[in-house]
Amino acid sequence: MDEFALIDIIVEAMGDRAQGEWVHLGPGDDAAVITTTPGFDQVASIDVLVPNVHFPAQAPAFLIGYRALMVSLSDLAAMGAAPRYCIVALTLTENDVGDGCWLAELSRGMAQAARDSGTYICGGNMTRGPLNIAVSAHGEIAHSREIRRSGGKPGDKIYVSGPLGGAGACLRQDMLLPVEVDAMSELQKAYYKPQVRFDWHQGLSSVSCAIDISDGLLQDLGHLINASACGARLVEENIPLVAGALLEDALSASDDYQLLFASAQPQPEAFHIGELCEGKGIWLNGESIAMKGYKHFNA
Amino acid sequence: MDEFALIDIIVEAMGDRAQGEWVHLGPGDDAAVITTTPGFDQVASIDVLVPNVHFPAQAPAFLIGYRALMVSLSDLAAMGAAPRYCIVALTLTENDVGDGCWLAELSRGMAQAARDSGTYICGGNMTRGPLNIAVSAHGEIAHSREIRRSGGKPGDKIYVSGPLGGAGACLRQDMLLPVEVDAMSELQKAYYKPQVRFDWHQGLSSVSCAIDISDGLLQDLGHLINASACGARLVEENIPLVAGALLEDALSASDDYQLLFASAQPQPEAFHIGELCEGKGIWLNGESIAMKGYKHFNA
Numbered sequence: 001m002d003e004f005a006l007i008d009i010i011v012e013a014m015g016d017r018a019q020g021e022w023v024h025l026g027p028g029d030d031a032a033v034i035t036t037t038p039g040f041d042q043v044a045s046i047d048v049l050v051p052n053v054h055f056p057a058q059a060p061a062f063l064i065g066y067r068a069l070m071v072s073l074s075d076l077a078a079m080g081a082a083p084r085y086c087i088v089a090l091t092l093t094e095n096d097v098g099d100g101c102w103l104a105e106l107s108r109g110m111a112q113a114a115r116d117s118g119t120y121i122c123g124g125n126m127t128r129g130p131l132n133i134a135v136s137a138h139g140e141i142a143h144s145r146e147i148r149r150s151g152g153k154p155g156d157k158i159y160v161s162g163p164l165g166g167a168g169a170c171l172r173q174d175m176l177l178p179v180e181v182d183a184m185s186e187l188q189k190a191y192y193k194p195q196v197r198f199d200w201h202q203g204l205s206s207v208s209c210a211i212d213i214s215d216g217l218l219q220d221l222g223h224l225i226n227a228s229a230c231g232a233r234l235v236e237e238n239i240p241l242v243a244g245a246l247l248e249d250a251l252s253a254s255d256d257y258q259l260l261f262a263s264a265q266p267q268p269e270a271f272h273i274g275e276l277c278e279g280k281g282i283w284l285n286g287e288s289i290a291m292k293g294y295k296h297f298n299a
Numbered sequence: 300m301d302e303f304a305l306i307d308i309i310v311e312a313m314g315d316r317a318q319g320e321w322v323h324l325g326p327g328d329d330a331a332v333i334t335t336t337p338g339f340d341q342v343a344s345i346d347v348l349v350p351n352v353h354f355p356a357q358a359p360a361f362l363i364g365y366r367a368l369m370v371s372l373s374d375l376a377a378m379g380a381a382p383r384y385c386i387v388a389l390t391l392t393e394n395d396v397g398d399g400c401w402l403a404e405l406s407r408g409m410a411q412a413a414r415d416s417g418t419y420i421c422g423g424n425m426t427r428g429p430l431n432i433a434v435s436a437h438g439e440i441a442h443s444r445e446i447r448r449s450g451g452k453p454g455d456k457i458y459v460s461g462p463l464g465g466a467g468a469c470l471r472q473d474m475l476l477p478v479e480v481d482a483m484s485e486l487q488k489a490y491y492k493p494q495v496r497f498d499w500h501q502g503l504s505s506v507s508c509a510i511d512i513s514d515g516l517l518q519d520l521g522h523l524i525n526a527s528a529c530g531a532r533l534v535e536e537n538i539p540l541v542a543g544a545l546l547e548d549a550l551s552a553s554d555d556y557q558l559l560f561a562s563a564q565p566q567p568e569a570f571h572i573g574e575l576c577e578g579k580g581i582w583l584n585g586e587s588i589a590m591k592g593y594k595h596f597n598a
Contacts, residue, residue: 024340025445028526030377030510031344031438033445036335041323044421045330046435048388050428078329089347089388089433122343129349129431134388136345136435139330146324146332211329227327 001100006126009100013107014121017114022084023122032123034085040140045075049133056176057131061102063181063192064133065109071214072135073117074196074257078212080147080204081139083117083196086110088124091132117198145205147261152209152228154278156262159207159270161197164217165245166190168253172246187244194257203269210261216252220260221282222291228262233283234274251289300399305425308399312406313420316413321383322421331422333384339439344374348432355475356430360401362480362491363432364408370513371434372416373495373556377511379446379503380438382416382495385409387423390431416497444504446560451508451527453577455561458506458569460496463516464544465489467552471545486543493556502568509560515551519559520581521590527561532582533573550588 011018011027019026025033036042049068051057069086076083088110096102114121119137170176170187179188196212204210209228213220217239225232239250261267262276282289310317310326318325324332335341348367350356368385375382387409395401413420418436469475469486478487495511503509508527512519516538524531538549560566561575581588 024443025447029448030374031342031380031436033378033440034341034343035442036339036341038337040335042333042335042341042437043330044333044384044386044435044437046386046388046422046424046433048390048424048426048428048431048433050390050426053427075329079332081330085343087343087345087435089345089435091347091349091431123345125345125347125433127347127349128352129347130429132347132390132428132431132433134345134347134431134433134435136343136386136388136433137330138341138343141332143334144323148324149328 001097003126006097006100006103009104010107013104014111017111017121019122020120023120026122032087034122037140039143041143043076043079043081043139043141043146045072046134046136047072051131058177059179060181061105062109063179065106066113067192067194068133068135069110069113070117070194070196071257072137073119074212074214076137076139077196077198077201078210078259079141080145080201080210081141082201083119083137083139083198085120085122085138087136088121089134090124090126091129092126093131096131117196147204147207147210149209149211149224149227152224152230152262152276154230154276156208156264156276157272158232158262158274158276159267159272160240161200161259161270163240163242164213164254164256164258165249166242167255168249169242169245171253172249190242190256196257197259200259204261206265207261207263210259213258213260214255216254217260218251218282218289218291224260225276228276231277231279231281232274233277236285238271238273240271300396302425305396305399305402308403309406312403313410316410316420318421319419322419325421326423331386333421336439338442340442342375342378342380342438342440342445344371345433345435346371350430357476358478359480360404361408362478364405365412366491366493367432367434368409368412369416369493369495370556371436372418373511373513375436375438376495376497376500377509377558378440379444379500379509380440381500382418382436382438382497384419384421384437386435387420388433389423389425390428391425392430395430416495446503446506446509448508448510448523448526451523451529451561451575453529453575455507455563455575456571457531457561457573457575458566458571459539460499460558460569462539462541463512463553463555463557464548465541466554467548468541468544470552471548489541489555495556496558499558503560505564506560506562509558512557512559513554515553516559517550517581517588517590523559524575527575530576530578530580531573532576535584537570537572539570
């Protein structure tokens with residue numbers, strides 16, 4: 001199938017998500033043009049998903065598209081930014097392209113995630129090669145108000161925005177497949193349709209540091225305390241778990257895309273799981289614990 | 300090698316290009332933060348390069364990196380935008396990673412292209428899989444001043460910003476390899492180190508439509524006239540060629556990243572190669588010619 005016919009399929013599947021509001025010029029030219037809010041900075045992140053690392057190759061294309069867009073947007077939530085738009089680069093095999101049906105479903109999944117997050121997908125690129133989905137995600141935040149990883153201080157309380165371990169439990173129990181778009185278990189939903197916590201982007205203005213949990217609580221907390229040059233003490237029984245998840249799923253395997261943050265002020269809507277402290281390392285119920293989680297390229 | 304050690308290698312190789320001026324927050328957090336110019340819109344494009352389609356796998360990593368960044372920035376020049384920053388997603392095999400030397404050279408090549416274009420590389424992502432380089436390129440233009448493909452009118456003169464066919468001639472003569480970073484022929488330079496015409500971003504304000512030539516003059520002119528709903532007449536002897544290039548290299552194989560544009564006003568610094576006309580199609584010295592060029596996914 002011709003490249004331009006495929007682009008038509010994608011833009012059609014995107015529907016109302018290809019253009020609108022702050023998208024001054026959408027797909028079809030050399031680049032997209034996006035208006036900005038005066039006094040706001042741009043926040044930018046890029047993520048890649050490849051089959052059998054970030055999603056099962058046999059999963060429904062709709063869910064692959066949905067998940068790809070959402071996990072990429074999550075980095076914006078972690079900065080306290082309001083999400084605005086994505087541009088997407090698809091590398092596809094001839095087999096992925098086929099008659100265009102798979103691509104249309106992938107695009108519909110992305111469009112639904114864009115609807116659910118209030119964003120647009122205003123441009124992209126397509127090339128031939130082993131399947132690879134790169135999503136460049138962009139948002140805005142009032143000038144100098146971004147929440148960095150590095151602002152935490154000993155004594156700040158540590159919070160998570162919601163229960164953890166659902167996606168990890170789904171993986172651990174080998175429950176990713178079979179899956180049906182309209183009949184997913186709660187654990188499958190946690191994996192395929194993470195709900196990025198953009199509802200927190202106002203609440204985060206009173207926190208000292210933040211990150212999204214994409215590689216397990218311990219590893220992402222490790223990034224937070226390394227950047228903030230302090231340690232962390234966690235209380236095991238305060239770590240909220242999704243029904244069906246074990247503590248281990250939350251600590252080392254979670255990619256639920258909840259937010260992890262610290263604050264000197266009470267955060268009644270979040271789960272208080274510990275506090276930042278002097279020293280270097282993480283203690284769980286007083287015992288030192290390794291910062292373990294998912295890493296690409298482990299030796 | 301550990302993911303975080305690899306990121307350190309990249310950031311070190313980026314040197315002065317990872318942070319500065321409009322980059323408020325560079326690599327190391329969940330997302331980069333970039334300040335904007337009041338009254339300006341954001342211009343965004345994404346490109347992907349895969350081995351043996353967009354570069355020879357055996358080419359020096361420095362040149363792969365240089366070319367990847369430059370060709371991605373070219374879409375911004377085509378809109379008349381000033382380039383500002385890129386974020387890069389690298390998908391790498393274990394073999395690409397190796398001891399980190401290849402990755403460091405790739406990064407140094409990207410950093411040099413960033414220096415040559417006045418941009419920064421302020422964020423990225425790394426994952427494991429078949430080699431794939433996605434570059435999300437971002438620039439700015441005064442609100443509503445972007446140059447679209449669609450503004451051309453019959454009677455506008457057609458111009459190119461410089462001689463064509465160098466990269467095409469290099470490909471046709473199978474001269475991409477062997478290549479040495481410090482001893483390239485002129486045709487190799489045209490392919491590996493395209494010089495994106497950001498020097499034109501002021502001049503373009505007086506043109507009616509523009510595109511960059513990435514898939515050959517005929518195909519890219521085809522996009523321009525389709526968007527502008529008109530035809531084009533070219534004068535063969537006025538098409539400027541790089542020394543060593545044939546007309547065919549310019550028409551169907553050029554990825555020299557010169558700009559192609561139309562204007563009702565004289566453009567003394569550009570090459571006048573024809574004019575837009577009524578009708579649909581391209582005529583070369585009065586003869587109808589197919590809009591042939593490079594397409595991915597041809598059936």
